[in-house]
Amino acid sequence: MSSLGLEIREQFPILHQEVNGHPLVYLDSGASSQKPRAVIEAIKRYYENDHANVHRGVHTLGSRATDAYEEARDKVAAFLNAKFREEIIFTRGTTTALNLVASSYARSVCREGDEIVLTPMEHHSNLIPWQQVAKATGATLKYIPLQPDGTITLQDAENAITDKTKIVSMTYVSNVLGVMNPIQEVAAIAHRHGAKMVVDGAQSTPHVKVDVQQLDCDFYAFSGHKMCGPTGIGALYGKKELLERMEPIEFGGEMIDRVDLYESTFKDPPERFEGGTPIIAGAVGLGAAIDFLTEIGMDRIHAHDAYLAKIAYEQLSQIDGLTIYGPRDNRTGIVTFNMKDIHAHDVATVIDQEGVAIRAGHHCCQPLMRWLNVNATARASFYLYNTEDDVAKLAAALRNAEQFFDNIG
Template sequence: MDVNAIREQFPILHQEVNGHPLVYLDSSATSQKPRPVIEAVDAYYREDNSNVHRGVHTLGSRATEKYEGAREKVRNFIHAKSTAEVIFTRGTTTSINTVAYSYARANLTEGDEIVITPMEHHSNLIPWQQAAKATGATLKYVSLQKDGTVSLDAVRETVTENTKIVAITHVSNVLGTINPVKEIAGIAHQNGAVIVVDGAQGAPHMNVDVQDMDCDFYAFSGHKMGAPTGIGVLYGKQHLLENMEPFEFGGEMIDFVNLYDSTWKELPWKFEGGTPIIAGAVGMGAAIDFLNEIGMDNLTAHEQKLVDYTMEKLHTIDGISIYGPKERAALVTFNLDDVHPHDTATVLDAEGIAIRAGHHCAQPLMKWLDTVATARASFYLYNTEDDADRLVDGLLKTKEYFGDVF
């Protein structure tokens, strides 16, 4: 994997920020976009812009072909059985809310259980809080181990015959924990529950096989994997999706409408009301082509080598707290002693280094970590060891600056 050649495909990386070459270490929030994606979206708007599925004219046919072609690329990327199981949404949040409304509220009653973990992003927590309130179900949490991992014994202790839904992140956006979702799916199914996997931090970084994983639903976003913002995917097993009612109604998702009743299109279109995110889907298809050309195994290996290198460097800094397990995905969350993470991020930004600081949409996890906020550096296929070195140098300058201040 030639990282320098890959970097040449990302125009945004070739700039200075505050007088320094940009080091972008915030890909867990959103990734940068490669030239083929930018060009694919540009070409769609320049040459093919039209609505899909509706017109018989040439532009409409070309737009529909690209839109549905992107769906097939997604199906292949996650190894779904059929394109009927691939629903385009606005992103992970919309995908999970679709399950929480269309599946959970129709299938949960008082006394049922929804099982999640304290490490969940708010997008995989609040929808289940609201579903529990609406149905009378109980929200239960699997306890975390000290290093921020989930033990299968804890899952077995928490999931019972009353559990109807298990919702868990594939990869924690704070801890970098890679959860054993396949094994957790097995425990859920043994108890008659379905499993919903938040794949926002999983799909961009590793091979995902939803059939091997045996998850019932898998949600992810395009913008974290080189695609445009505003496009995402909900995968669902076909028999589950067929028995779910849509929660967004209007054009495109209907079969027949009369004055007092309507019927819905077949899958996947019954969940795609209104004009879909056509350009976003086209861009997502181009992003998948780009990732496939590199190879997801190569990408994962590169990120693993880089995060190991970074962790080793960070451990040489006195007064740094690093959160999460040793074995992790491509991110490192940390705090410098006596320095607020927002101050850390501000000093690093002055050096041209972009990281994330805050609660990362995971306030219950911050409480579990006994902190209000953390700093996070996250990596992707375009990052290098030089980027990690710049991060470490920036943190040393931060410590020096605040040491002088205090």
Template sequence: MSSLGAEIRDQFPILQQEVNGHPLVYLDSGASSQKPRSVIEAIKHYYEWDHSNVHRGVHTLGSRATDAYEGARDKVAAFLNARHREEIVFTRGTTTAINLVASGYARSVCGEGDEIVLTPMEHHSNLIPWQQVAKATGATLKYIPLQPNGTIDLADAEKTITDKTKIVAVMYVSNVLGVTNPVKDIAAIAHRHGAVMLVDGAQSTPHMKVDVQQLDCDFYAFSGHKMCGPTGIGALYGKKELLENMEPIEFGGEMIDRVDLYESTFKELPYKFEGGTPIIAGAVGLGAAIDFLTDIGMDRIHEHDTHLAKYAYERLSQIHGLTLYGPRDNRTGLVTFNLKDVHAHDVATVIDQEGIAIRAGHHCCQPLMRWFNVNATARASFYLYNTEDDIDRLVEALKHTEDFFNSIG
């Protein structure tokens, strides 16, 4: 049993409330995590004491704001073990980061007959941008097939990735299946064929230690709001030589070097990709979230979240009429399920009356839902502030839900 959730729960003000007359059990961290007091206070302090625009002013507040913003970049670089701080580009989140690579890199290297390799489990944010690249360039989309339990076999990756492949884009951890994909091995296969590897780290970065050099991925995208940080901030890691050859996709202030009436030049990395006033407070909050997670230890967080996922799978598998999706093992941070003959939205609505928050729907993975042959699923996703008691509450609520619908059915 992990004690982490009980130790730190008091540091999250939002979790101290009741919902519908019951103590809140928040099991929707896969969509967005809650924020510890230290992150909230860091953002508050920035707005109360340091707020100014960055990089431009020579006054004291401008200098303090710039130091805070660039200090957050250093924290992200260290957190991911990037080789250079210039390899960290602040974005609005994972979606924006992937779109930056799709538009700024892929459209210039892909052409007729080239291939872009994905998996059927990808979040729409790591699917639709590549569809648009394929339409614009004539490249072909290919998919590494899934095993019956939703995992990837590296033999299938070897067959799917060819010398025609230019880009491989795979999520590290599935937001539906909870599986951890072998992205390091897939990156090695991609590189043998001269392709680049993008990793969607939205669901992995909050739950495990990430070392982009060890993974040898070429691009890595993540969001702050899923890892105790604020919404509207994330980052793209890219190998320096690739970023240097990429074109920016947003133009205006902040990202320029020299502007003439008919031509302009752009700043060095990473600033050529950060046009306009950046998300300064968001970066400050993200830096505070990284401090918070680092103080706890990512290894401890991973052990805790993996334990909760295993415990939840075992408890939920005992409920009659409940179908679980994905493998029993190799699971991080979540379980996805359906109650027989009850729509996932109805399940989520009923247990909300007992103060339990879960997600229901297609989870921005409609192709994967069709692979399951369902329209929607319910998902309980866990984080460092959850406990076994939270899962026990979920199990009892689902039993009550099953009894309720059986009684009216």
């Protein structure tokens, strides 16, 4: 049993409403989490008291805004246990961060005959950028195969990664299966072959304690909005020596060192990758979210989310005609399923009438949907503010939906 959801639920204003005449049961945090008052108030205070552009004005508000922005970078570095604060680049989110690695680093090191190793469970944001790198450089995409339960084995990783491999890119936690991949072990395999390890941390960062030095990944990307922060902000961690060798892919103000009429030079990381006015309020909000999560404790959050997923798996397994995807254990806060031959969108629409919000569709994982031999799935994703009662309401709503479809069938 976990009491975390009951303890902190009051801190999330949006959860205290009715949807279609029922108390809201929000089970779509894998798409975007809700925000606590601490984050909302931090953004409000910034705009009411400190807003100005950063790294430019010498006036008081400019100094306050710059301090707040750079303090947020320090918080991200500490949260990920980065070795240097300069290893943190603020981006619009995971997608932008992964595209930065693909466009700046990978295109500069990949050549015809080189290999980029992925898995079939990758989100499109960690698949399409590598497809584009392959097209531009002549590199080849390879895939570590999935086991029947959606996991990967280290032996298959050993077989896929060779001396031709330049990049291994993998999600830490699958946004469909909820499975946690063995990033540290795969990174060790990649490094033995001279390859770099890129991690999609969109689904892991909100739920587990992340230590990029322990993982020994070369790049790590995540989004703030999935971890109680605002939308439009995220970060890329990159090892300092790699970032220093990379060229910027966006050009403009503040990322430059010297500009002449015919050539320019660029600042050191992270500034060279943050051209233009950055997402200042977003960084402030992300810093507040990190404070909020750190005070609770990531180990406690992980245990809570895993517990809710476990009891959800158990309760949903008892519903006739429901197929649950992914392993029974080794999952973090996600349970994905289908009901008989009913389309996932129809299931989600029916239970929304009882105030239960889940995700339905291909979850930006079309290759994985084809591996599962389905067009779409329904997904319930749990977070720190969810409770056992939310799981019970999900199960009850799905049983009612089953009866509804049986009656109209």
